[in-house]
Amino acid sequence: MSLTLTIPRLETGRLMLRGPQHDDFEPLCAFLLDRERSWGFGTERDRAKAWRWFACNIGHWALHGYGYFTMEWAKTGQPCGITGIWNPEGWPEPEIGWVVFDGFEGRGIAFEGAMRARRWAYEELGFTTLTSNIVPGNDRSVALAERLGAWFERDYDNVEMGAEQLYRHPSPADLGIGADNDGSPEAYA
């Protein structure tokens, strides 16, 4: 028996989105323990908790068939952030999230990665809608959500994060993405 997970490799101009690997833990851990950077995502209190999140994400892929990709800066192969679809038990609905690691801000990485992950979710997973949950005051994330075409829909209480604002992304139809009749999704935008 072997544990295999279907995690695609998605390319953008400058990024490779791929499944989590061992070497991703240290940069992810540094992010999760840095309250200043991770407060809007969910700060972990120690390495053990950060490792649990790392393991949970891999299991999330196994249980749902989707999760957070590691974003790799194609030129150097360095992990530069994560983006993907998150929907653990208790979540209002699947959301698209993004995080950029220290030293990689200001390059439009989150936008480029989230655009690619969203297209994958619509084309390959057949999602018809997506959300992003944003902690009030996280202006950078709001700006990015709006740049992605998402709009504020409602306030709600997240089971992990407390008060959050739910942003609604444009649908596949809004973006000109669709699945053809034989059920195999394709883009004709």
Next chain:
Amino acid sequence: MTPHLADTPVLETERLTLRAFGPQDVEEGVTYLGTERTQYMFDPMNSRDAWNHMARLIGHWAIRGYGLFAICFKGTDRAIGDVGLLMPEGYHEPELGWCVWSVGHEGQGIAYEAALAVRAHAYRDHGWSTLVSYIDPDNTRSIALAKRLGCTLDADAALPDLPDWDGTLAYRHPAPEVA
């Protein structure tokens, strides 16, 4: 693309099949984690924490290449307990852990049979030379099982660097040549 993340062996004993945790175990696992059966390890979990816990157990296999097995009676695929090798961040060495999920399956030697098989697997297939089991001092059933497995109290073992572990007992398993 479908990356190959871990070899997950299947172990057979006289009565049991041990296989890695998978998506098929989530429902039973979440139910078990919500009960008092885990009282010596942690408080009962709500379904959200339990789901995350099950996901982590699957992730553990991918990260470490070993992990927790579901215990199933031969010929079935329904988990009635867990047994396996645990090494989350914070541990200093791998632990052999076990739990039978319902009172109805106690007293049949299931955990003993499963733990013996996993210990032999760890020594044979991973080439390990020692194993530890961490047990709450009030967990008399698990202490009795550890002793039956030939374990002795190891006062020098370094406990995991995790909160609320003070007072936990470390039982050292016999080495491969005597196990």
